Amino acid sequence: MAKKKSKRTKKPKRSTLVKKLDRLFSAVIHKRDEGKCQMCGAETGRMNCSHIYSRRCSALRWDLLNAILKCVRCHKYDKLAWHQSPLSAALKFIRKFSARAEYLKGLEDRQELVKEWTIPELLKQEQFLKDKLEGLDE
Numbered sequence: 809m810a811k812k813k814s815k816r817t818k819k820p821k822r823s824t825l826v827k828k829l830d831r832l833f834s835a836v837i838h839k840r841d842e843g844k845c846q847m848c849g850a851e852t853g854r855m856n857c858s859h860i861y862s863r864r865c866s867a868l869r870w871d872l873l874n875a876i877l878k879c880v881r882c883h884k885y886d887k888l889a890w891h892q893s894p895l896s897a898a899l900k901f902i903r904k905f906s907a908r909a910e911y912l913k914g915l916e917d918r919q920e921l922v923k924e925w926t927i928p929e930l931l932k933q934e935q936f937l938k939d940k941l942e943g944l945d946e
């Protein structure tokens with residue numbers, strides 16, 4: 809009995825860790841971008857952590873430069889939103905964030921890369937994001 813319990817606490821489930829990392833990542837992006845839509849400047853309403861390269865690209869899922877905070881209009885619902893008109897949204901992003909766009913362009917070859925995160929790597933990433941979140945408090 810006791811052995812089973814300690815084993816459970818030692819080895820976290822991958823899916824639980826991934827969800828935890830997604831929440832942590834989103835919290836870092838919200839804080840870093842000061843709760844402000846990086847596309848239109850809105851400061852109120854619902855905000856989303858929006859990935860540039862899809863989060864399905866697991867290698868870049870928690871790359872801080874691969875996400876920005878967007879209001880739901882700019883992210884999903886506006887005619888020219890990221891999910892409605894990807895090309896025009898991407899061109900706007902490139903104009904607005906040219907340096908970051910260059911960095912992301914350099915990752916283009918990695919876009920299809922599916923990284924198989926090991927549990928220790930996920931735990932390391934969790935600590936990195938926790939430190940980042942704390943660092944943003946200062």
Ligand SMILES: [Zn+2]
Binds near residue numbers: 878883
């Ligand atoms: Zn917006």
